[in-house]
Amino acid sequence: MSTSTTSDKPTSVWGSHESQPPVPDGAVSVTVKLLRFNPEVDSEPHWQSFEVPALPTDRVLNLLHYVKWYLDGTLTFRRSCAHGICGSDAMQINGINRLACKVLIKDLLAKKGKPTTITLAPIKGLPVNKDLLVDMEPFFEAFRAVKPYLITYGNEPTRERIQSAADRERFDDTTKCILCACCTSSCPVYWNDGSYFGPAAIVNAHRFIFDSRDEGAEERLDILNDAEGVWRCRTTFNCTDACPRGIEVTKAIQEVKRALLFKRV
Amino acid sequence: MAELALDKPRAPRRPAARRSNFELYSWLFMRLSGMALVVLVLGHLFIMNILDGGVHRINWGFVAGRWASPFWQFWDLSMLWLAQLHGGNGLRTVIDDYARKDSTRFWLKMLLYVSMVLILALGTFVIFTFDPQMDMRD
Ligand code: SF4
Ligand code: SF4
Ligand code: FES
Numbered sequence: 001m002s003t004s005t006t007s008d009k010p011t012s013v014w015g016s017h018e019s020q021p022p023v024p025d026g027a028v029s030v031t032v033k034l035l036r037f038n039p040e041v042d043s044e045p046h047w048q049s050f051e052v053p054a055l056p057t058d059r060v061l062n063l064l065h066y067v068k069w070y071l072d073g074t075l076t077f078r079r080s081c082a083h084g085i086c087g088s089d090a091m092q093i094n095g096i097n098r099l100a101c102k103v104l105i106k107d108l109l110a111k112k113g114k115p116t117t118i119t120l121a122p123i124k125g126l127p128v129n130k131d132l133l134v135d136m137e138p139f140f141e142a143f144r145a146v147k148p149y150l151i152t153y154g155n156e157p158t159r160e161r162i163q164s165a166a167d168r169e170r171f172d173d174t175t176k177c178i179l180c181a182c183c184t185s186s187c188p189v190y191w192n193d194g195s196y197f198g199p200a201a202i203v204n205a206h207r208f209i210f211d212s213r214d215e216g217a218e219e220r221l222d223i224l225n226d227a228e229g230v231w232r233c234r235t236t237f238n239c240t241d242a243c244p245r246g247i248e249v250t251k252a253i254q255e256v257k258r259a260l261l262f263k264r265v
Numbered sequence: 266m267a268e269l270a271l272d273k274p275r276a277p278r279r280p281a282a283r284r285s286n287f288e289l290y291s292w293l294f295m296r297l298s299g300m301a302l303v304v305l306v307l308g309h310l311f312i313m314n315i316l317d318g319g320v321h322r323i324n325w326g327f328v329a330g331r332w333a334s335p336f337w338q339f340w341d342l343s344m345l346w347l348a349q350l351h352g353g354n355g356l357r358t359v360i361d362d363y364a365r366k367d368s369t370r371f372w373l374k375m376l377l378y379v380s381m382v383l384i385l386a387l388g389t390f391v392i393f394t395f396d397p398q399m400d401m402r403d
Contacts, residue, residue, distance in 0.1 A: 192362040222284065231288035232358075260289055 020070045027053040028116070030105065032063050034075070035121035036131050045128065049117075056106035060093055060118065064100060064132075077132035084244060087180030091132050092121040097182040097242040123185035139181045142197045146205035146223055151216025167212040174207040174252050176245040183239035183249050195228045199239035199249045202230060206252040209265060217265050221256070230256050291354050298347040305344045329397030338392055345388040353381045 032052050037045035052066045061082055068075045080086040082101045089100040094108065100120070110116040126134040152161075177200065184190050184198035205224055209217045224230045230253055239249040259265050314320055331337040356377055364370035 189362060225286065225289060226284075227288055229288070231292045257292070261293065 023053045024055060027055050028109065030054050030063070030109070031115065031117040032067060033117055033119045034067070034131065035119075036075075037122075037128050038074070038130055047119075054105045056104070056109065058105045060098075060100040060103045060105070060108070060120070061089060063105070063118065064120070075132075076130040085178060087178035090123050090180040090182045090185070090244075092119075092123060094119055095121075097123055097186045099180060099182070099244045102244055123181060125185045125187075125191045126181070134185075136181065139184055139198070139200065140179075142184075142201040143179065143204055146197065146201045146220055147216055148201075148204040148208060150208065150211075150214055151219070152213070153215050161213040163212055170212070171207050171210040173247050174203045174210075176247055177203050177207070178245060179204075180244060182242040182244055183247075186238040186242040188236060188238065189232050189234060193228070193232065196232045197224065197228055197230075199233075199253060202233075202253050202256060203247060203249055206256055209256065209259065217259075221260055221265075224256055225260050230260065233257075295351060295354060298351045301343070302347055302351060305340065305347065309340070309344060326397075329395070332392065332395050333397065342389065342392050345392070346385065349381055349385050349388075353377060 029051050030053075031049050033047055033049045035045050036042075036048045050067050050071050052063050052071075054063055054066075061079060064075070064077055064079075068077075077089065077091070077100075079089040079101065081088070084099055084102045087099070090097060091100055092098075093100065093103055105118075108116060108118050120132065122128050122132045122134050126136065126138060129135050179200060181200060183203070184200045187196070187199055189196050190198045202224060205220045208214045209220050233250070233253050235250055235254070237250050239253075240247075240251070243249050313323065332341070357374065360370055360373045360377065364373055
């Protein structure tokens with residue numbers, strides 16, 4: 001990786017700035033190493049490090065806030081809920097795709113009080129707009145392509161569409177998806193092949209294919225049977241490891257494969 | 266903007282669906298041929314390298330004797346075809362994954378397909394036309 005000459009030195013903050021909040025008791029100093037990229041000045045991304053005081057109970061998102069609010073306001077990243085619900089802040093934390101708002105500092109601290117460095121980089125396989133902010137459009141394009149909405153034919157029921165608890169259970173796991181792209185951007189096939197649907201799109205197709213109230217299973221299975229569909233998956237389980245919602249992504253993909261193989265949902 | 270390692274531009278538009286079961290069948294073929302190859306190849310290695318005397322007893326006569334039997338002809342033929350198609354299909358996916366340009370992808374695949382056809386043809390030819398009498402001549 002390239003390193004910029006001036007900015008790689010940790011910017012020391014301890015008591016050096018008046019606008020910074022007091023360092024709380026029990027805080028440790030950690031080095032936050034960020035992969036930065038500003039399309040207006042940089043031709044390539046480069047690493048920049050900051051020294052940030054952190055409590056073990058802080059989340060990685062707090063470090064990013066600290067950098068943005070007190071050290072460098074130009075740092076760009078996406079976050080909204082800060083509670084693992086909106087799926088905005090997927091990033092590579094120490095090389096692993098996670099939500100910054102769900103990873104605690106105490107789980108990243110080096111053993112026996114050794115200095116801790118936390119590296120943060122944008123998720124892979126999607127175009128970087130700035131710093132940790134990536135263009136999610138290709139990801140959502142694949143999502144839309146699998147028709148992630150209820151498809152029915154015939155007359156609407158007068159009341160609700162009834163479903164048994166067992167039928168609901170069938171696709172329960174895949175309803176939990178928050179479209180964070182942790183899975184798709186951890187998939188080696190997605191990195192290399194521009195048009196593979198990616199695990200997240202398949203998860204969301206699964207959610208409707210196995211819904212007893214939905215009648216569009218055939219259309220979606222047809223779409224996923226194609227050259228860029230489920231058969232591209234190598235069963236490497238990267239996606240399952242990455243999912244912050246604990247969805248068994250690879251299993252869902254296998255279920256779609258099985259439905260295609262035996263022509264049965 | 267310079268092209269970055271991290272932002273390989275994604276395909277802007279999805280190619281129209283091909284509506285074929287080719288990928289399904291090739292996926293299935295990989296599983297089935299893989300299972301068959303475990304038996305065929307391990308059996309082959311066992312006979313050739315371990316069973317009475319191993320490699321040291323292999324000579325013209327040994328091969329001629331084996332291929333006199335249709336069973337071993339069939340064994341070797343299925344091993345040839347399954348391994349060639351299994352490996353070729355695997356390489357096809359590797360090329361699909363790693364070739365960055367469509368032209369590179371096309372030429373690599375052509376090279377792959379031509380070499381597959383050549384090896385299959387040559388191997389099949391040898392198995393069926395092998396003449397055990399040939400050793401008498403010198
Ligand atoms: S299991 Fe399949 S979809 Fe998931 S990361 Fe691996 S190849 Fe990609
Ligand atoms: S399946 Fe999991 S990792 Fe993938 S987009 Fe949904 S929540 Fe994120
Ligand atoms: S900020 Fe909403 S999921 Fe992390």
